[in-house]
Amino acid sequence: MDLKLEFIVLPVSDVDRARSFYEAAGFRLDVDQTFSEDYRLVHLTPPGSECSIMFGKGLTSAAPGSAQGLYLVVDDIEKARAELVGRGVEVSEIFHDGGGLLHHGHDADGVVHRGQGQERLAGPHPDRASYASYVTFRDPDGNGWGLQEVKQRAPGR
Template structure:
């Protein structure tokens, strides 16, 4: 079976404010369709992505800002972070996890336990620039959380 994730619905409180944010982020506006006072769909696609995001009025009952861990894969984490900062996006500094390759949502200096393994967020890119190992984070105006992840070489099967 051929299955592809095409759209992720984001819960937002102010559609026009979210639209301005995603335009500033550099996402391509694909659709802005107001049907009534109770229903409007706004659809954006990140550059070179096959998956898009959609938000609006009447699309979801989820709490605004409740979407977390939305990954944007980039080939150069420092270049991507600088680009977003240059667009006025409040993006974290680049960091990596000391004990693993997956960002666990913790803050700098926090130590969390994941399956018995300690994970600690450390400043800067992964020391060996290991693919999947360097991150930066930002949020949209409602608090929907995005993670930039540097991937220079895909895992087998990807």
């Protein structure tokens, strides 16, 4: 059985502001439809992704900004960061933890890559190892995103 993740619902407080942010970040607008005064659906897709995001009015009871640890995988962390900055997105500096795939802690940014007690190290991983270099950003509500550089996927991925 194939189980493909199709979309993630993001809790936002201002639908138009969120739409503007994600479009500015390069996400493709797929749908923006108002069904009633209490129900609006906005559906966007990150470039190259098969999984989309949805937000709107009447979609979720989750608190705006409560979605954390959302990852976008890129093959060049420096280029991806520069593009987001060029699009006006406030993005962290590039960092690494030296361990990558084997670490599963959480940090204050909601990033799920680090082991407990590890500090972020400035810059990309020295060997540019897959799953080891990151940047983070937040949407206007505080939903937390990470970009993770993957040059070669782990077996079975």
